[in-house]
Amino acid sequence: MSFSYLVRRLLLSIPTILIVTVIVFVLVRLVPGDVVDLIIGTQKFLSEEQILKMYEDFGLDKPIFVQYFIWMKSMLSGNLGISLRTGEDVATMLLQRLPVTLELAFLSIFVSIIIGIPLGIISARKKNTFVDNLIKVVGLVGLSSPAFWIGTIFIVIFSFYFESFTIFGYVAFFENPMKNLQVFLLPSFTLGLMIAAQILRITRTSMIESLSMDYVKVAYSKGLGKNKVIYKHAFRNALSPIITVTGIQLGYLFGGSIVIENMFALPGLGRLLLQSVNQRDYPVIQAIILFIVIVIIILNLLIDFIYTIIDPRITLG
Amino acid sequence: MLLEVRNLSAGYKSQGKEIEAVKNVSFSLDENDFLGIAGESGCGKSTLLFSILRLLKRPGEIFDGEVFFKGEDILKMDEETLRKKRWKEFSLVTQSAMNALNPVYKIKDQIMDVILEHSDYTKIEALEIIERVLQMVGIQKERMDSYPHQLSGGMKQRVAIAMALVFSPSLVVMDEPTTALDVVVQRSIMEQIDEIRNTNKFSMIFVTHDISLLFEISKRIAIMYAGELVELGQTKQVYLNPLHPYTSGLINSFPKLTKETKEYKGIPGKIPDLSKPIIGCSFKERCQNRKELCNTRPEFKEVIPGRWVACHFPL
Numbered sequence: 001m002s003f004s005y006l007v008r009r010l011l012l013s014i015p016t017i018l019i020v021t022v023i024v025f026v027l028v029r030l031v032p033g034d035v036v037d038l039i040i041g042t043q044k045f046l047s048e049e050q051i052l053k054m055y056e057d058f059g060l061d062k063p064i065f066v067q068y069f070i071w072m073k074s075m076l077s078g079n080l081g082i083s084l085r086t087g088e089d090v091a092t093m094l095l096q097r098l099p100v101t102l103e104l105a106f107l108s109i110f111v112s113i114i115i116g117i118p119l120g121i122i123s124a125r126k127k128n129t130f131v132d133n134l135i136k137v138v139g140l141v142g143l144s145s146p147a148f149w150i151g152t153i154f155i156v157i158f159s160f161y162f163e164s165f166t167i168f169g170y171v172a173f174f175e176n177p178m179k180n181l182q183v184f185l186l187p188s189f190t191l192g193l194m195i196a197a198q199i200l201r202i203t204r205t206s207m208i209e210s211l212s213m214d215y216v217k218v219a220y221s222k223g224l225g226k227n228k229v230i231y232k233h234a235f236r237n238a239l240s241p242i243i244t245v246t247g248i249q250l251g252y253l254f255g256g257s258i259v260i261e262n263m264f265a266l267p268g269l270g271r272l273l274l275q276s277v278n279q280r281d282y283p284v285i286q287a288i289i290l291f292i293v294i295v296i297i298i299l300n301l302l303i304d305f306i307y308t309i310i311d312p313r314i315t316l317g
Numbered sequence: 318m319l320l321e322v323r324n325l326s327a328g329y330k331s332q333g334k335e336i337e338a339v340k341n342v343s344f345s346l347d348e349n350d351f352l353g354i355a356g357e358s359g360c361g362k363s364t365l366l367f368s369i370l371r372l373l374k375r376p377g378e379i380f381d382g383e384v385f386f387k388g389e390d391i392l393k394m395d396e397e398t399l400r401k402k403r404w405k406e407f408s409l410v411t412q413s414a415m416n417a418l419n420p421v422y423k424i425k426d427q428i429m430d431v432i433l434e435h436s437d438y439t440k441i442e443a444l445e446i447i448e449r450v451l452q453m454v455g456i457q458k459e460r461m462d463s464y465p466h467q468l469s470g471g472m473k474q475r476v477a478i479a480m481a482l483v484f485s486p487s488l489v490v491m492d493e494p495t496t497a498l499d500v501v502v503q504r505s506i507m508e509q510i511d512e513i514r515n516t517n518k519f520s521m522i523f524v525t526h527d528i529s530l531l532f533e534i535s536k537r538i539a540i541m542y543a544g545e546l547v548e549l550g551q552t553k554q555v556y557l558n559p560l561h562p563y564t565s566g567l568i569n570s571f572p573k574l575t576k577e578t579k580e581y582k583g584i585p586g587k588i589p590d591l592s593k594p595i596i597g598c599s600f601k602e603r604c605q606n607r608k609e610l611c612n613t614r615p616e617f618k619e620v621i622p623g624r625w626v627a628c629h630f631p632l
Contacts, residue, residue, distance in 0.1 A: 214416035218477075221372055222431040223403030232430070236421050311421055312464040 005316050006301075013297045017290070024289045025068050028282050034060065035084045035280040058084055071286065081283035083276075090287045093272065097256075100170065100268035104191070104261070105253035107184050109246065111192025112199050117242065119196075120203025121235065127208055135200070142197030151190040151263045158186060168265045187264040191257055195249045202245045206238035213237070239310050247303040254299070255292035318385075319487060319520050320346040320369075325382030327368040328544075328591075336592045337380070338364040340544040343617065344625075348487065349518045353535030353552065355528040355567075357588065361544040362524045363412070366492050369522075370409060371399060386488070405435050407488035408481035410474075412496060417477045418465040424451075425461035428480050435484065450479040454509055471502035478510065482517065491523045495530070507534055529571050532556050540564045543588050543599040546617055550624040560624065560631035562604045598629070606630055 036054050040046055055061040059070060074081055080090035123135040158165050166182045173180040210216065211234050219233040256270025265271075269288055276284035307314045322344050328337040338361040346352055356362050367373045369384050371391055384391045386407065391399065411417040419427055425447050432443040448458040454475040465473055474494060481489050495503040511534070514521070525531060531538055532552060539549040540563065548561040559565040566584040586603035589595055597612040598604070604611070610629045617627040 214411045215419040217367075217372060218409060218411055218417050219419070221370060221403055221409040222434065223400045223405070224430065224434055225400070228430070228434075233419050237419065313420060313466045 002316075009301055016297065017293055020293045021072070021286070021290060022068070024286055025071070026064070028277075028280070028285050029064060031277070031280065033280060035282070036060070038279060039085075071283070075290075080287045083281050083284050085276075085279050085281045090283050093284060094269070094287060094291060097267060097269045097272045099172070100266050101254065101256040101261070101270065103173065103180075103184060104187055104257065104266060104268060105250060107188035108191035108195060108253055109250050111188050112195035112249070113246065115192065116196035116199030117203050120200040120242075121207055121230065123200070123204040124207035124211060125230070136204075139197045139200045142193050143201070145194075147190055147194055147257075148259050148263060150193060151186070151260060154186045154190060155263075170266055183264070183266070187257075187260050187266060190263075191253065191260055195246075198245055198249065199242060202241050203238065206241045207234060210234045210237040236310065240307055243303060243306055243310070247299055247306075251292075251296040251299045254295045256288075318345055319348050319350070319387065321383075321385040322369060323383040323385070325365070325368060325384060326380040327364055327373060327378065327382075328380060329364075329376045330378055331376050334592055335380075338544050338591060339368060341617070342382070342544075342546050344539060344546060344549055346488070346520050346522065348520060349514075350520045351514070351534075351536040352520075352522050353531035353538045354522065354524045354541055355526065355531050355538060356541030357526055359591075360541045360588065361591075362526075362541055363492055364544075365541070366409075366490055366522070366524055370407065370490060372409075401435070404431050404481075404486065405484045406486050407490065408484070408486045410477050410481045410489065410491040410494045412493040418473055420465050422464070423461070424463055424465065424468075424476055428461075428476075428483060431480070432483055446483060450483050451476070453482065453513055454479040470498055471506065474498060474502075474506055475509070478506070482513065482519075485517050486519060488520045488522070491521060493525050493527075494523075496525065496527070503530070528567055532568075540567070543595065544591060545599060545627060546625070547600065547627045548625065554624065560620065560626040561600075561628050562606055562632060563600050565632055566603075598627075600628075606632075 035058065036051065039054070040051070052061070059067060062070070071081065080094070082089055083093060119135050119139070123132045123139075126132045155167060158167055166179055167186060168183070169179075170183055171179045211230075213234075215237075216229060216234050219229040224233075256268045256273060258270040258274050260266070261268040261270040262274060269291070273285065273288045275281075276288070304316060308316055322342060325339060325342045326337060327339040328335060330336075340361075342365060344352070354362055354365070364373065364377065367377070368379050369391070371379075371384075373379060379392060382392070386402075394402075418424070425444065428447045428450070429440070429443050432438055432446060433440070436443075438446065444461075447461055451458055451461060456472060456475050456479065460468065460472070460476075465476075468476065478494070495506055498506070507530075510521075523531065523535060528540075535552050537550065538552040538555050539546050540555075540561065541547070542563050548555060548559065548564045550560075555564060556568065559568055563584070566582075570581055570583050572581060584603055589599055589602065596614075598607070598615050601607045601611040608630065613629075615627045615629045617625055619625050620631060
């Protein structure tokens with residue numbers, strides 16, 4: 001991948017980012033009720049003037065496109081703004097929440113890869129046998145069970161039968177690694193199982209195709225060991241679609257899993273996003289969405305780059 | 318004798334149905350022999366080849382028979398022993414080399430992995446061998462750093478042949494190696510194979526539906542029909558004096574360069590459905606000489622020394 005290609009791809013992503021910012025900016029303001037309404041709540045004693053003053057302070061009194069340009073200007077100067085609700089710096093808030101989301105994302109993907117890929121390969125090798133059908137059924141169950149349900153079952157089981165197990169109460173990894181991993185175990189399996197089902201299906205399909213190719217037959221007839229044939233010759237060729245699916249899933253996970261983070265009380269981006277929407281905390285919502293968009297764009301670029309490593313027929317630029 | 322196939326039956330099992338794609342096939346191969354096996358698509362040629370090499374994969378299965386290679390039954394050998402013999406003793410060039418080479422590895426890595434698997438050569442020695450075999454098939458050594466997609470069809474086929482020859486095996490099995498190539502490239506590759514066979518002696522089984530090619534290049538020829546061998550003999554004799562009506566039909570269906578042009582006749586009818594049992598001679602529905610006796614199965618027997626035919630009334 002050449003440097004000029006990289007620059008071109010990044011430039012091309014600017015319109016995408018701009019469009020997303022406009023959509024988000026407008027959408028959050030379409031939600032009935034704004035932050036001022038929520039602050040006032042039932043306190044009817046505030047005067048008309050005081051309320052107008054609040055709108056002015058928050059910069060919500062200006063026309064929406066003026067608000068947008070003010071926000072854009074501050075974004076471009078690297079300032080994500082401050083929370084309308086707490087007055088905290090938005091960038092600081094994101095950086096506080098990010099490690100939780102990243103840890104959850106990587107652990108979930110790890111779980112899904114170590115479950116999905118081996119099962120997918122076994123399933124492909126034993127195509128149309130009892131083992132394959134069993135794995136397919138398990139995969140289908142995983143694919144169609146909603147995460148909140150699997151999560152609930154986990155919580156119920158673990159709180160009943162493993163009383164010493166810590167389900168809730170986030171601790172940073174560097175403070176108490178054991179406890180941190182315990183807290184992340186259930187949420188990452190909940191998410192990981194769902195994604196594993198998707199990775200399993202794509203691995204199976206892709207492996208069935210590459211196992212049927214002539215070069216695999218040649219590899220067998222070369223007298224190479226089974227593992228060499230399957231992993232070196234067949235799996236490497238089956239890898240591209242698996243990477244695509246894994247990458248897309250990782251992109252979603254980086255945005256924070258709203259349901260799972262709330263369910264397991266993990267203070268990640270997803271939880272912050274939900275809170276901010278509930279409180280109409282516009283700058284925080286906008287910043288999180290923008291972050292997700294940028295991460296997905298970078299991730300896609302990275303996936304395209306990985307393609308060129310695993311398949312020499314693909315070149316970028 | 319290098320290879321002896323005895324009463325080999327193989328096929329596919331699916332949903333309780335058994336499809337016998339190879340029926341009771343017997344033949345033998347000497348050292349430095351060149352047997353061509355011809356037959357139309359779906360007659361069981363590839364199934365036969367993969368059964369002989371024990372490469373048939375589920376739902377494919379060998380039902381019965383023996384395959385003796387240098388006196389040992391390949392079908393009864395344990396997998397590890399067989400694995401160690403593979404490629405050193407017998408190698409394979411598959412149908413359309415486009416797919417025989419793994420697209421994600423360089424040419425040299427694909428030849429290297431088989432050399433390192435079966436020998437104690439170092440990587441540097443292996444590279445020398447790769448250079449030598451590539452040179453043998455007329456590929457410049459610089460090409461070993463290419464990926465398959467960077468080579469032309471003919472070059473890929475040459476590489477696949479070079480790869481099959483790294484250990485100078487005594488048997489090379491070729492499954493329609495030139496089918497995807499144009500006639501010019503096909504010819505130059507066939508000449509190259511001939512040349513290599515003059516210096517490195519090895520036996521070859523060459524399978525194709527291109528019967529005119531086989532008549533031109535092979536030493537002996539076997540004609541396959543509906544899973545059975547119907548005729549086997551010295552190529553020249555079979556061509557000049559076919560004994561089976563199917564062989565004669567095939568020979569009459571392509572033009573001869575030296576004779577005057579005339580209208581060519583095909584063989585009426587089509588090959589029987591292999592999933593249903595065939596009673597008697599498998600060719601009888603399409604045969605003009607069929608008689609009462611053809612309702613019993615003709616035996617594949619040696620009628621003249623070196624000439625085998627499965628017909629009650631050979632021509």
